[in-house]
Amino acid sequence: xxxxxxxxxxxxxxxxxxxxxxxxxxxxxxxxxxxxxxxxxxxxxxxxxxxxxxxxxxxxxxxxxxxxxxxxxxxxxxxxxxxxxxxxxxxxxxxxxxxxxxxxxxxxxxxxxxxxxxxxxxxx
Numbered sequence: 001x002x003x004x005x006x007x008x009x010x011x012x013x014x015x016x017x018x019x020x021x022x023x024x025x026x027x028x029x030x031x032x033x034x035x036x037x038x039x040x041x042x043x044x045x046x047x048x049x050x051x052x053x054x055x056x057x058x059x060x061x062x063x064x065x066x067x068x069x070x071x072x073x074x075x076x077x078x079x080x081x082x083x084x085x086x087x088x089x090x091x092x093x094x095x096x097x098x099x100x101x102x103x104x105x106x107x108x109x110x111x112x113x114x115x116x117x118x119x120x121x122x123x124x
Contacts, residue, residue, distance in 0.1 A: 009118030
């Protein structure tokens with residue numbers, strides 16, 4: 001069992017930056033692949049970025065590639081999402097998620113545990 005708590009969301013102007021954090025409970029955090037997803041009103045939850053459990057392999061949605069960076073600190077049970085050059089279309093609730101098998105998936109249906117989400121709003 002893993003409990004996830006996101007933080008770091010807020011209101012930012014277009015072109016600005018935010019850093020999201022996701023703190024995980026449990027001693028098996030390093031065995032999970034981690035992902036960030038987002039959901040805007042009226043839209044399906046979409047993959048943003050993922051990171052493997054130990055060797056740092058990452059994967060990004062095309063819409064954020066080159067602007068967002070996912071990282072993790074297994075010693076602190078935390079995964080991060082650095083978001084630069086933010087655009088109004090990045091506005092959404094951002095969720096972190098844990099994948100039990102440790103494999104990187106892009107579908108939200110493959111993830112086993114979820115945080116409560118943090119709102120990111122980018123003004124134009």
